[in-house]
Amino acid sequence: MCYSAQVRAEHRKFQRQTGATMELKEYVRLYWSDKGDAGAKRPKVPRAMEIGFLRDGPPEIAELIRQWDAREMQALEQELFKQRRRVADGERSLQAKATKKAQEDVRIGRSRVEQIKGRIEALKRSEPQPDDARIYPGYYSNVLVSEGGQRVMRPMRYQCRPAGKPALYDRKFPGTYNARRDSLEGFWKAQFGHHHALMVADVFYENVAAPDGRNQVLAFTPRTGEPMLIACLWSHWTDPAGVEPALDSFAAITDDPEPEVAAAGHDRTIINIKPEHIDAWLNPDPANLQALYAIFDDRQHPYYEHREAA
Template structure:
């Protein structure tokens, strides 16, 4: 799973990567993005253009009567996207790219307090994780505010992450972004092959502290 990640590069950096519109100003770095907070994503707007947006994380299914869910929707498993009641429709119609500079995974050592590891590209460059999104609206005209939310797609870990955890986020390569975002692609088979583990080369992971709620540069510092 991916239960925490960082997004320290500014929105304009990610917008430049995808050649998308960015109307988000003064967004501070997030060294420790947690469930319940907002994630920076790239998606296709109603006009068919790429836009940067802030979406609530995790995903709230549109069929829920309240703005919460009984399901685990932080992550969506790549292997079950076509068979899951939760994910079939967004996988066909509402795909997005979730901006990140790194992500965390716990190592299961048999202890209650699991050591935390931070994974990032060796060159320090930002990247996009494959995501799904959707809009939740109050049912039947009831009070409440509509909002958009998202989930991170995970797959089997590559060799680097696999030393710590069996799964990792799907990291989409630049040449896959257009196909993944294309709203005209509604056949899952056309994008399923994109959901592979990231190549082993160019990635690194190292132990970090137990700052599970803190959001500061200290969270991503290497621990001996």
């Protein structure tokens, strides 16, 4: 189902790969918040995407990211102090008497300390690491769409909320980051043939059952080393009540698995279209769905090597 992917997050690389222009206002809208709103939440964006903006601009976006970084760093430092104190208190309690609460405080506190330190390190990095480009459902990513026949790069959330559905749809149907080929003319009929997008990725990740029954995450990478051009559907959602902000979101289309993916234990594979089909895919004719299925059938079939992900 492509529950996670390592994407082309840095905008300059994405633009060179796709020939797209950037829709600046959509990136500003993504990061903009009322600074007086203490409850504002930072959008989930791969750090590699933010590092690219901090390094190369545009300045409007870089400044908004710096503001988010400063606010988050302050909160992280406060939480780090709190968790270190929790660990120290738990260790002192254990010296006097072993209790389950003290043991849990030490265990959970140490885990939280490592998580916080990892995030602080990520915020300080000036060069991205591979995992900095990884997205999960609920994260925003660069996607390619067509506007007026021109290729445009926009940020969208990975997990599609179809137009006309209530906001609670995300919780009720958490799997809408995956659009199965056999449901395109059913569940996805309002998007298929109308609103198409493309995600550029280097790796996709899947949950599979290991021989011993445990869950394991496998990373699938094309042996060719070429980026995957993943066919997607997207939707522009607005709240009829005017309470929730507008949302652009997308889902990756999946098909029956490639043989090597099936052999590794998973039953779906993303649809990796050929470069010569990009514009035809992004500018669909809703009266000719067979032409779109033909693009799927003529897709790229690199051998997907796999490894267990960390």
